Amino acid sequence: MKTELTVNGQTRVIDVEPRTTLLDVLRDGLGLTATHAGCEHGVCGACTVLVDGEAVRSCLILGVQADGLDIRTVEGLTSGDGALDIVQDAFCETHGLQCGYCTSGMILAAHALLRVNAAPDEEEIREAISGNICRCTGYQQIVEAIQLAAERIRTSNTLKAGEVVK
Template sequence: MKTNLTVNGQQVQIDVEPRVTLLDALRDELGLKGTHAGCEHGVCGACTVEIDGEAVRSCLILGVQCDGTEVTTIEGVAPAPGEMDIIQDSFCATHGLQCGYCTPGMILAAKTLLAKNRDPSDEEIREAISGNICRCTGYGQIVEAVRLAARRLRESNAAAVEAGQ
């Protein structure tokens, strides 16, 4: 079936069978390998992407169900090739990643949270990432990364307002 999506800001049309998950369509049809296949049962969160601004497990939704939606994968988070988004940089600065397998999903879960709440409590951060499993960090550094990203985003917005932007 022909399916029209906006993926990372670019309109694309893919031809997928009705049984193909969004995860497989992103990886196999569009070559976006940053979205990881983990459990493929919606438990681990490694496949988290944003659909119309909401964090969604791409292994649980069919590609054809996403017709007409806007999908953001980890490849679409950075402002430009070779650069890192504030959230990505915060994960690096706080060692909020180790093996990196869960990191794309964690970053997209954090991105969704911070788009709605620029000053989340640690409890709100833990709730936002609760659907994503990390086997390496123990979550403390991930919470720290999201907290740092929130502060940096607030400060960058304040600087932009002061500059008249």
């Protein structure tokens, strides 16, 4: 089925089989493998992407359902020259990742939160990542990373969460 997908600001029309999830469209169809396939049934959060600015599970949306929606993946956070965005940078600094499997999802869940809440408290951060499972960090450093990113976004004049370097 012909489907118009806008991924990281680029719109393209591709042929998608109805049973293919957005996750598989991104990874296999478009080669955007920063979005990770974990449980593939909505439990782990590794496949989280932004749809119209909100964090959603790409394994729980069919590719055909995403027709016309604005999708953003980790590849779309920066210009792709190796620079990290403010949230990714904070994850590195606070040791908010170890194996990295959950990290793409965590970073996009953090972006979705920081778009609507510039100064989240710890409870709000934990709520925002409550659908994302991490088996390495114990979550504390991830919470610290999001707090650090929030503080930097508030106090700097650089890019806000969700904004993109052109």
